[in-house]
Amino acid sequence: MIFTVAIDGPAAAGKGTIGREIAARFGMRHLDTGLLYRAVGARTLRGEEAVAAARGLEAADLEGDLRRQDVAAAASRVAAVPEVRAALVDWQRGFARAAGGAVLDGRDIGTVICPEAEVKLYVTASPEVRAERRFAELAASDATLTREGVLEDVLARDARDMGRAEAPLVAAEDAVVLDTSTMSVEEAVGAAVAIVASALPAR
Ligand code: CDP
Numbered sequence: 001m002i003f004t005v006a007i008d009g010p011a012a013a014g015k016g017t018i019g020r021e022i023a024a025r026f027g028m029r030h031l032d033t034g035l036l037y038r039a040v041g042a043r044t045l046r047g048e049e050a051v052a053a054a055r056g057l058e059a060a061d062l063e064g065d066l067r068r069q070d071v072a073a074a075a076s077r078v079a080a081v082p083e084v085r086a087a088l089v090d091w092q093r094g095f096a097r098a099a100g101g102a103v104l105d106g107r108d109i110g111t112v113i114c115p116e117a118e119v120k121l122y123v124t125a126s127p128e129v130r131a132e133r134r135f136a137e138l139a140a141s142d143a144t145l146t147r148e149g150v151l152e153d154v155l156a157r158d159a160r161d162m163g164r165a166e167a168p169l170v171a172a173e174d175a176v177v178l179d180t181s182t183m184s185v186e187e188a189v190g191a192a193v194a195i196v197a198s199a200l201p202a203r
Contacts, residue, residue, distance in 0.1 A: 041074030
């Protein structure tokens with residue numbers, strides 16, 4: 001079976017959690033494409049030029065602490081460079097259309113990487129709710145973090161991701177929009193699972 005679930009949306013909207021749960025539930029493989037951009041961003045923080053970093057990306061780069069805020073900011077900067085995005089396209093497309101079904105989450109999955117995806121979700125929530133969730137996720141490992149700082153980071157990254165010329169963050173025309181502002185994790189996952197289940201071919 002070739003079946004792609006494309007999940008796009010702004011920072012900290014819950015794409016990763018929903019993507020992982022859908023993949024587990026339906027036995028599909030899952031790719032958090034943000035990790036690719038974070039890994040390239042992390043290499044630039046170590047002094048490497050962005051395009052060379054993207055072209056030379058290795059599996060080992062996906063390990064380590066890529067959740068940090070400085071890495072996220074670097075990711076969104078390198079993600080605006082067309083040659084960086086181009087270096088990562090083929091691998092993501094191959095993953096999306098490999099046999100067995102795949103769930104990919106990111107910013108341009110339903111619009112650029114896999115416009116033919118069988119299911120497209122655009123997962124979003126208010127900036128305040130997203131900042132609160134990201135603060136809860138990161139505060140334990142970074143005592144210097146403040147709620148205001150996280151909100152600023154989320155807003156700056158959204159503006160950069162939505163405003164860039166190449167593959168900007170936008171809901172695909174045929175995406176189902178899931179606003180999770182007032183949903184629990186279980187409710188958001190449940191809604192997404194129902195949408196995927198109704199699109200799967202009868203087995
Ligand atoms: O987890 P969170 O939603 O905060 O971020 P992420 O999905 O790990 O993505 C980090 C950054 O990578 C984003 O702010 C985007 O600039 C970039 N990105 C992208 O441009 N295209 C993708 N398909 C995935 C991420």
